[in-house]
Amino acid sequence: MLFGVIYWRTKAFEMRRIAAFVSGEAIAVSQGSPDEIIWLVQTDAEHEYHDKYHNMTFSALFTPTGRLVAGDLQQLPPDLPIDGNPHQVALHRRGSDATPRPVIAVARRLPSGQVLVIARGVGVLNTLEEIVAGTLLLGVIPAIGPALAAGIWLNRKAQRRIKAVNQSIERIMQGAVHERLPVHGIADDFDQLADSVNRMLAEIERLIAEVQGVSDNIAHDLRTPLARVRTLLERGREKARTPADMAALVDRAIAGLDQAQAIITALLRIGEIEGGQRRAAFCRVELDEIAIAAGELYAPMAEEKRVQLIVDASSAAVVDGDRDLLIELVANLIDNAIKFAPEGGEVRLSVAHAPNGPVIRVGDNGPGIPVAERAAVVKRFYRLDKSRHVQGSGLGLSIVLAIVMLHDFDFIVTDASPGANPPGCLFEIRCVNANSGSVTLSPAPAKKRLKWPPHGWWRPRREADATAIGA
16 A cells, blocks of 8 residues: 555656646747747657657647648647647557557647647656566565564464463363463453453452351351250150140240341341342431431330430431431441440430531440451451350341442441440441432442541442442
């Protein structure tokens, strides 16, 4: 293509140059007297070069009837207009039987009625075409070899990398979940793709490990109540003698089954919330009403444990959310706080305003949560060693976390009374940008699930990471 453009531009330039030459020559010759014109025509015809290195010039003078007066043309070209403008035609040289030569010719009618024809051949263009074609061949032949060699080398290199990737994928499909695609460190498209797939595989491996851990925890937590029920039934079959004994036995068995059912219900609840199915029920919700409703619900439980439950809902605050889920969120936090507050202690629920939106706080004066374990308490079935004696399934905070992430809120865990002993625990739900109904969280790599600043609070990521965090 490059050589074609060069030839085309050169040919166009040469054609314009020849046309300008013959036009100027015709004008100059036509200015002379009749005798001078005849002499100039004859002189040009006698001193013309006849080789491939020169463009031949044709000169001829014809009578008004078309008879040759002087020059080296056999006849007046029938297809040449007599208008003084250059035209491309084919001419026969006088005394030659050769093939007509392509020329650029000008025909001018003189005042005497005679016709002056000046033409110039374009044979040099043929020579130029041969030079370009030859040079093209000389350039293409050595270029094809390296191009083919480079293509074959690149093709084989790509095939080797694809083969290595396929082998790694086969091993992964056979169960080698720790296998990763090879990365050569040259940052090309293959490496970028392999790096993306490796990050996906790492996330899949992490999720599989979490699923396995959750499955083990489910089996462990369900085995205990089911084994207790089985033991009760076996003993009751042997020792129950009266209907009262049998009724007591059945009540204890039902309580054990209820515990197992509560675990399953909580897990299904977490899955439903994490699936985002409840977003369709979002509406404008008043947080102070939610706080009052949750406080009234748990007031009897706090009174039974002789824990003072204080509800401060004097600040009117409105957010976009699911009312039932927000009540469940606050209720779980109150339930958790009452369980761990000491007898005669205090649990405080408040709704307040902050620069970025309303804030829900639930605090107690219990033992608190160590900084090192604050990320783990939201995992399913996780329980602190010092809370093993407290009845529960270890799923309450997991439900809270799922609801927080569904609403794009911030969830903060810190000490209620820093420096005190015991420090207590404070759960804070920040309803960020609640008035606008939208949340913008700072971006973070997918592998970073929880953010832990030095002062011990963290923020869950958006919906894309919600399931993984809750898992």
